[in-house]
Amino acid sequence: MRPARSLLLAGASLLLMMAPPALAEPRAPTPAAAIERGLLYAVPDGLPLAMDLAHPARTPRRGAPAVVLVHGGGFHSGARGRMRPYLRPLAAAGFVAATIDYRLLPHAEVLDRGLEASSAFAQEDAETAIRFLRENAVRFGIDPQRIVILGASAGGITALNVAARATGPARVQAAVAIAGFGPVADLDGGDPPLLMFHGTAD
Structure with a gap:
């Protein structure tokens, strides 16, 4: 298994194990379902934003934990397809997994404003995507009390x-950041x- 994929799977699984006992329900790995592509979750300022989603072939009665994947790209490039290779492995491990698009800025504006x-x-x-999944928990077979956000680089900052x-229905139960920085203080x-x-040897 490639290091990046190992980090994603380990990160999501470990965080749910760190959560309160009611959230950390162990489960056997299950085969992944087909990926649903292009699910529209928001249209801010007239710009359609979509997600791709995969879920376990067998969903627990209470719903499966969900992982929202946020791609990197310095907030000026990238797309949800960057994280698509991780959807099936996460679904096979028992997660509903979604990779999202988000609004980007021109590179020059990012350089001027800072990350x-x-x-x-x-x-x-990302918060809108989390609310969308929580509001559609029954449709997607999600346990709304077990949602993780996981991102790399700019996605790690976002996570x-x-x-x-985040507050209210956008709040997550755990977060994983790979090569990201943020308001940890x-x-x-x-x-x-x-x-x-911050490295594959961590």
């Missing part, structure tokens, strides 16, 4: 921002469990 200031659209859109700042004991990687 942290450029991350607002990504955070807002940390969501973990620290703002986190306290009431925030979701967090797992960070």
Whole structure:
């Protein structure tokens, strides 16, 4: 298994194990279902945003835990397809897995504003995607009390921002950041469990 894929699977699984016992229900791996592509979840400023989603072939009665995957690209490039290779492995491990698009900025604007200031659209859109999945939990076979956000690079920054700042139905139960940075100093004991990687040897 490639290091990046190992980090994704380990990160999502470990965080659910770190969660309260009611959230950390062990399950045997199951085959992945086909990927549903192009599910529209929002249209901010007239721009359609979509996700691709895969789910286990067998869904527990209470629903499966969900993982929202956020791609990197410095907030000026990239698309949900970057994280698509990880959908089936996560679904085979028992997760509903979704990779999302989010609004991007021109590269020059990111350079001018900086990464942290450029991350607002990504955070807002990721929170919208989480609310969409939670509102459609029955449709997608999701346990709405077990949603993880996982991102790499700019996606890792987004995952940390969501973990620290999201409230209400956009709140996650755990977050994984790979090569990301964010407002970890703002986190306290009431925030979701967090797992960070900065190298494949971590």
